[in-house]
Amino acid sequence: xxxxxxxxxxxxxxxxxxxxxxxxxxxxxxxxxxxxxxxxxxxxxxxxxxxxxxxxxxxxxxxxxxxxxxxxxxxxxxxxxxxxxxxxxxxxxxxxxxxxxxxxxxxxxxxxxxxxxxxxxxxxxxxxxxxxxxxxxxxxxxxxxxxxxxxxxxxxxxxxxxxxxxxxxxxxxxxxxxxxxxxxxxxxxxxxxxxxxxxxxxxxxxxxxxxxxxxxxxxxxxxxxxxxxxxxxxxxxxxxxxxxxxxxxxxxxxxxxxxxxxxxxxxxxxxxxxxxxxxxxxxxxxxxxxxxxxxxxxxxxxxxxxxxxxxxxxxxxxxxxxxxxxxxxxxxxxxxxxxxxxxxxxxxxxxxxxxxxxxxxxxxxxxxxxxxxxxxxxxxxxxxxxxxxxxxxxxxxxxxxxxxxxxxxxxxxxxxxxxxxxxxxxxxxxxxxxxxxxxxxxxxxxxxxxxxxxxxxxxxxxxxxxxxxxxxxxxxxxxxxxxxxxxxxxxxxxxxxxxxxxxxxxxxxxxxxxxxxxxxxxxxxxxxxxxxxxxxxxxxxxxxxxxxxxxxxxxxxxxxxxxxxxxxxxxxxxxxxxxxxxxxxxxxxxxxxxxxxxxxxxxxxxxxxxxxxxxxxxxxxxxxxxxxxxxxxxxxxxxxxxxxxxxxxxxxxxxxxxxxxxxxx
Numbered sequence: 253x254x255x256x257x258x259x260x261x262x263x264x265x266x267x268x269x270x271x272x273x274x275x276x277x278x279x280x281x282x283x284x285x286x287x288x289x290x291x292x293x294x295x296x297x298x299x300x301x302x303x304x305x306x307x308x309x310x311x312x313x314x315x316x317x318x319x320x321x322x323x324x325x326x327x328x329x330x331x332x333x334x335x336x337x338x339x340x341x342x343x344x345x346x347x348x349x350x351x352x353x354x355x356x357x358x359x360x361x362x363x364x365x366x367x368x369x370x371x372x373x374x375x376x377x378x379x380x381x382x383x384x385x386x387x388x389x390x391x392x393x394x395x396x397x398x399x400x401x402x403x404x405x406x407x408x409x410x411x412x413x414x415x416x417x418x419x420x421x422x423x424x425x426x427x428x429x430x431x432x433x434x435x436x437x438x439x440x441x442x443x444x445x446x447x448x449x450x451x452x453x454x455x456x457x458x459x460x461x462x463x464x465x466x467x468x469x470x471x472x473x474x475x476x477x478x479x480x481x482x483x484x485x486x487x488x489x490x491x492x493x494x495x496x497x498x499x500x501x502x503x504x505x506x507x508x509x510x511x512x513x514x515x516x517x518x519x520x521x522x523x524x525x526x527x528x529x530x531x532x533x534x535x536x537x538x539x540x541x542x543x544x545x546x547x548x549x550x551x552x553x554x555x556x557x558x559x560x561x562x563x564x565x566x567x568x569x570x571x572x573x574x575x576x577x578x579x580x581x582x583x584x585x586x587x588x589x590x591x592x593x594x595x596x597x598x599x600x601x602x603x604x605x606x607x608x609x610x611x612x613x614x615x616x617x618x619x620x621x622x623x624x625x626x627x628x629x630x631x632x633x634x635x636x637x638x639x640x641x642x643x644x645x646x647x648x649x650x651x652x653x654x655x656x657x658x659x660x661x662x663x664x665x666x667x668x669x670x671x672x673x674x675x676x677x678x679x680x681x682x683x684x685x686x687x688x689x690x691x692x693x694x695x696x697x698x699x700x701x702x703x704x705x706x707x708x709x710x711x712x713x714x715x716x717x718x719x720x721x722x723x724x725x726x727x728x729x730x731x732x733x734x735x736x737x738x739x740x741x742x743x744x745x746x747x748x749x750x751x752x753x754x755x756x757x758x759x760x761x762x763x764x765x766x767x768x769x770x771x772x773x774x775x776x777x778x779x780x781x782x783x784x785x786x787x788x789x790x791x792x793x794x795x796x797x798x799x800x801x802x803x804x805x806x807x808x809x810x811x812x813x814x815x816x817x818x819x820x821x822x823x824x825x826x827x828x829x830x831x832x833x834x835x836x837x838x839x840x841x842x843x844x845x846x847x848x849x850x851x852x853x854x855x856x857x858x859x860x861x862x863x864x865x866x867x868x869x870x871x872x873x874x875x876x877x878x879x880x881x882x883x884x885x886x887x888x889x890x891x892x893x894x895x896x897x898x899x900x901x902x903x904x905x906x907x908x909x910x911x912x913x914x915x916x917x
Contacts, residue, residue, distance in 0.1 A: 253308040254281055254318060256289055256300040257333070259348050261534075263882045265291075266346040268303055272315040281305065281318060284326030286358065288319045301328040301351070325363060325492065327355050332512040335549055339510075339542050342870065343910050344818070344878040345535020353533065354510040355491065362485040366492040375471050377499070378444045382469035386437035386444075396577045400438060400518060400553040401445070405544075405574045407556040407565050409795070410434055412585050412769035414736050418468045426464040427715060427734045429769060431557055435520050436465035438555055439501045443474060447517030447552075448499040452509045452539050454526035456481060460714060461732070462503050462522075470501060478504030478511055506531055506539040509546065519543045520555040525562035525755075525762055527913075536909045540564060559765040559795070563758060563806075564813040566799035576796070584793030585740075585768040590778040601686070606741050606778040607698075610722075613739030613775065614702060618721045620737040621695065622767045624744035626708035626726050627687035628652055632659055634673040635680035643668060652683060691743070692724040707731050727763040736772030745782040754811060754914040757786045761798060764790050810845075810864045817915045818863040818877060822884065822906035824849060827859050830880035830906060837876035838869055847915075862915050870910075877908045 255268040271289055273281045281287065281302060289300045297319055308315065332354070333347070340347040378386075390397045392411075399406050410431035417426050417433065439449035453459050459479060466475060476490050494502060494513050502511040506529045509519065521529070521543055529539040540556070547554040556565045556574065568574040590606045602610075610619045632641040632650045641650040641659065648663025650671065659668045659681055672679050683690070688708045696704045699722060707713040707725035716723055718734045725731065727748070748760045768777040768790065779787055789798035807814045820827050827849045835841060841863075848861030865873050884906035 253306055253315065254287070254302045255304040255306070256287060256302050256318075257328075257347060257351070258289065258291070259299040259301075259352065261346070261349065263346055263878070263885050266340075266348065266882075269300075270315055272308065272317045273305070274317045277318055277321050280321040280324055282326065283330065284328045285324060286322035286327060288322060290316050290319055292316065301333075301355075303328070303330075303333055323358055323363060325367070325495075327358075327491070327495065329495070329512045331550070332510065335510060335542075335546055338549065339537055339545050340535060341878075342541070342545065342874060343535040343537045344874040344881065344908050345537070349534045350510065350537070353507045353531070354512075356487040357484060359485040359488040362489045363492065366489060375473055377471050377474040378440050378469070382440060383444050386440040386469070389433055389437040390441060392581070393577050393579050396438075397441065399575060399577065400441070400555065403517075403547075403551045403553045405547060405554040405556075405568070407561065407569055407574050407576050408434070409561065409578070409582070410557050410559055410769075411579065411583055412559055412765070412771075412793070413583065413773065414732055414770060416734070417465050423467070426461075427732050428461040428464050429732065431522060431559070431769075432458075432461040432465040435522060435555070435557060436462060436469065438518055438520060439466070440469060442518040442553075443470065443499055443501055445517060446499055447515045448502065448513035449518040449520065450502045450504075450508060450511050450513060450516060451520050451522070452504065452506065452529070452543070453522045454528035455505065455728075457714060457729075458522055459503055459505070466501065466503075474498075474500050476500050476502045476511075476513075478502055478508040480505070480507075505529075509539045509542045516546075516550055516552045518553045518555065519546060520557065523558045523560075523762070523766070524556055524565060525558065525560065525758060527759075530913065534909075536911075538911065541911060544568075558762075559769050560758075560762045561796040561799045563755075563799045563802050566796060567803055567813050569796075570800070570803070582793075585771050585777045586774055587768060587777045587779060587791040587793070589783065589787055589791055590780045591783075601694075601743060601780075602741065603778075603780060606780055609739050609776045609778060610741060611699070613737075614699065614720045614722070616720070617718050617735060617738040617772070618716055618723055618733045620730060620733070620740045620767060620770060621691065621722060621724045622730060622740070622742045622744075622763070623686065623688050623691050623724060623726055624747050625687045626689070626710060628689040628693075630662075630687045632681040632683060634676065634678055635682040636678035637673060637676045639673065639675055641668075641671065641673070641681050644671065650681065652681075686744075688724050688726050692722070695722050695724065705731075725767075727767070730767050730770055732770060733772075736775060737770055738772055738775050740767055740771045740775065740777040742767060742777070742779045745779055745787075749782065749786070754806075758799070758802060761786050761789055761795060765793075765795060811915065812911070812913060815864045815866055816870055816873075816910065817912050818865070818873060818908060818910045819912050819915075820849075820861045820863070820877070820906065820908055821858055823857055824851075824859045826880075826884045826887075826906040827861050830877060830884070830908075831861060831863075833880050834863065834873065834876045837879075838865075838872045841865065841869065841873075864915070874910060877910075881906050881908050 288297045336347045336350045413430045415430045442449040524540045590603045613619050643661035646664045648661045650659040651662045692704045692706045703721040705723045707729050713731040716733050849859035888905045
């Protein structure tokens, strides 16, 4: 008998199914392989993975036989299924939804090439000089090496500077953040001990820095890149390498946290407060939470590193679940809080002191200018009443691609040559904000004969040389400069803080800190037109203390991460039924724990409710909400079709997501 997990988005199929093993498949039907199985209720074949193989029980129920063993490769190790099952249960989700993110689709040619390979068992993964250098980096943090070797959970603040690294043969030298060298050093020490390391970063820019930090220090066969930007055959070949019984270093984005590498000794997350590490697909598990579950199951070391400290990690530090390790000689950038003076013209975007610092720095090297948004003018307003200019066709915001251009709708793309304000009937617009391209245009006129580089989503730049240049970059897209920037200007800080989000100040501090860490030693970092606690935290480089203050403010309101928050969405009857069942399953849940239901503004009949609960109640809440999701799905499936045989509207059922970062209704 084989027990399988099927690949299906239906929540009622999120369990193990028993199938008989035909004699002709007995040798190939082993745990971990891909199979095809019949599903009687649906009358079709489903993809599945064998989880267990055992003797058929004595029950008088006949078992359907396996239809086919798709591949002999055991792509689902028992440890991966255990991890995925635990993570899914914690998030009230389906294991198959996570497996779909982790295990790539089968590529026959890549699989055949992998099965025909010959392993180089004599390769030395880490040369002695690289190991010695790695230990020197780790020794800058007292007790860090010992704690990682003991499999503890550790949080460190990365050094805010850049480091030049030797490139692989045939490649140009690279400059990377010191954080990349720190994580690479921890991975090298782990690999030298014969164990694997999994390094998880938010995006491809961070991944490229890690690869550069490891390029000439680790044998290439022991480095595995895992991200969705690679082709299907490349991803599948990389996954097969991870499955091999040899240690490796896995570098990837959020789903890499599940990588089933051999004998994992370290899982490290860089910048865990970056929203890119939160999985948008169901069940929406953050890589940080998956890493915590994995560390508890496997006993590997867990390292959180960043220039800032997320409130989630600081909460764990506060309760003693994670240990903070500080550098022996902590460093910090030279941050200046710049404000306009009486000598500055009204509405001046760059104060005179910051302008003077940029002009002086350009004599020695590049200057970084961080802005809030890409494009030329991300938004236009009426020149008379200052109200946002909206498209008459769809109501979308009007934008300008360049000065003097006809406004264009950012939603439908239609031009608005004959636009008139519906409030004051004016036909004139003005730019309400400045994007990266407009800022580059303005600074190019202010600093003639100076090279100007734009770095944003449409103009990706990974690195700039040491020659003088104005580098205008959106938050998160800042390239690394060889030798560091000679000055950093953080513009639009007040606009960034205006976003309506619980974690906006926390995100702003992260954006500014990451940009400030790219400055050369003693280079000025000017934060323009902002004061208050978040500005003081940047100026004093006391991000963990700021995170503690945020936790103290959220505690009376039971806001995350002080408490866990679940969001329920669906028809009113289903949401009400789920809340009634929740109060029955968790009888000591406080009355104030439930907020809503509240009807949405799109007139679809969907309502939303929030449930706030403490961490000890997490298992009971997740089990209750998951049971409600399954009941709602079964009722929706069994409901007869509408008149004329029309199908029901898709998605009209209960949806649940746990651990949402912002509880805004």
